Amino acid sequence: MIYPTPRAVILMGAGAAVALVVGVLTPSGWILGPAWIAVLALLLILDAARAGSRTALRLAEMEPLPAAVGRTGTLAFEVEFAGDGPRPTAVKAALAAEGRLGLAEESTTAAVQAGGARLVFDFRPERRGLSSLETLWVRWSGPLGLAFKQKVFDLGVAVPVLTDIQGVRDQAVKLFARDALFGAKAQVQLGEGSEFQALSDYRPGMDRRAIDWKQSARHASLLAKEFRTERNHNVIMALDCGRTASEPVDGMPRMDRFIHAALLLSYACLRSGDRAGLFAFDSEVRIDTGPLAGLNAIRTLQTLAARIDYSTQETNYTLALSSLSGKLKRRSLVVVFTDFTDSTAAELMIESVGRLLRRHLILFVMMRDEELESLAAAAPDEPEDVARSVVAAGLLRERNLVATRLRRMGAHIVEAAHGQVGPDVLNAYLDLKRRDLL
Incomplete structure (x- = not known):
């Protein structure tokens, strides 16, 4: 397709205005309008001819795109003008993709060098699932800047957005490096x-x-x-994947942050000789692997964790914890990744936890609600701010009350910022192991 550029439209309008004025002043000046249009049309055609052929533009085959939720990635397209014909100095491209991929910018500009250009788009997926690349538009102008040429590529490429395994590996390397000088506690065998x-x-x-x-x-x-410290303990990662776990926290769903922390803790457990298992639930049990042993088991846990879908169901703690208690044949450490938002559900959870604590060790992991904390601490500039602050303070008070009751029952609590959930739960696990509480 060939389009006039904004420059061509402006010149056309300016020439028409000048021709109108000249035609009014001199009767013979009316011919200036058609002549200007003909000259501009001729220049537009010549510019389009020197812009490069649309059929000569080729799109190179794409490599598999690794996409992980919460991790910034780069999507690159290689385009090339084949043959020895004229070529533009730069191209502009626009990309249409499924919103789950999280494109930072939908358009980009690249210089043409040696007949080719590299079109780069940055993205940051916000949710797991199957995304897609739909259409790529590539547009360029001639040397005079009067005519646009455009070619459309129908991509139809599926892009699965998976769990950020690379982020878990990087964090594990930092935490478990023998010569690490910074970071969380190094695992010790004496205790x-x-x-x-x-x-x-x-x-x-x-x-x-x-x-x-x-x-x-x-x-x-x-x-x-x-x-x-003893080995061969059972450590079960119980992931609450109900409705509240699907809410985003700093651009990433709460569930995915819990999954990353659970995988990091699973790697630590398997590396230290313990057994790790995955247990995901909302209104019913979704995944139950049972305790797995050996470092190779981390691959199984990664694959199954990626299958945990975002749910709109309310969490049924009674069913989930009762089912888990019935399947555990020996004393285990149950790490529950959840959040306390509903006081009624919290009461039912406390009742179920009481039965589970008779035989097992429970560690609750939750994220600090920084939004509620900021609302509760905000200066009351308007009457609405006072109402928000009172409601936020009440919700925080209920949350702290539930955590206090769980501590008195014998459960352990880890409350961390969203970026520190993994290291903090790992330190809690190492501390419990060192104290021989498992």
């Missing part, structure tokens, strides 16, 4: 477990109950026992 490790000289500050009196008498030196 307050019950598995005997070795005898060592007693030093001031050590627990006197660890002194081995028989060996001390035999060696005529005060010796103490060192213990290591």
Whole structure:
């Protein structure tokens, strides 16, 4: 397709106005209008001829596009003008894609070098699922800037938006690097477990109950026992994937932030010799892997976690926790990733947790509600601000009350900012393991 550029339209309008004025002033000046139109049309045709052929424009085959929720990616198209004909100096492109992909800009401009151009689009997916690239428009102008040529490419390319596995791996490398100087706690094998490790000289500050009196008498030196943390524990990641978990937090659904933290904790558990399992639920149980062992199990957990869909159902804690309790045959650490928003659902959850705590260790993981905190702390400039602040403070108070009741029942709570959920829950797991509470 060939279109006149804004420059051509402006010249056409300006010439028509001048021709009208000249025609009014001089009777023979009317011919100036048609002559101007003919000259401009001729220039437009010549400009289009020198702009480059539409049939010569080729789109290179696309490589598989890795897309992960919450991670910024780059989408690049390679276009080339084949043959030895005229070529433009720059091209402009526009891309139509399914909204789930989260394009930062729908149009871009690239210079043509050696007959080709690279069209780059940045994107940041906000939700998992199947997205698609639909249409690519490429447009360029001639050397005079009077005529546009445009070619449309129907893409029809499916782009699955998956869990950010690379982000989990990067964070795991940082946290578990042997020579890391910064970050969260490094995993230690020595601790307050019950598995005997070795005898060592007693030093001031050590627990006197660890002194081995028989060996001390035999060696005529005060010796103490060192213990290591136990292995082969069951750690179950219970993910609440109900309606509230689908709400976005800083551009990413709460559920996906929980999934990233759960996968990071699963990697830590499998790496330390424990078993990890995935349990997802909303109004019913969606995924239940049971405890898995070995580092290779992380691939299974990643694949199943990517299948957790966004739900509009309310969370049924009673059904989920009762079902989980019935399937666990030995004492386990149950890490519940959820949020307390409904006081009625929280009451039912507390009742179910009480039965689960009789045999298992429970760790609740929730994100700080920074929006409610900001509303509660906002300066009351208008009457509406006072109402918002009171309502927000009431919701925070109910949330803290639920957390306090769970602590008194014996559950452990991790409340972290959305960017620190993974490291904080990992530190809590290592602390529970070191204290031999598993």
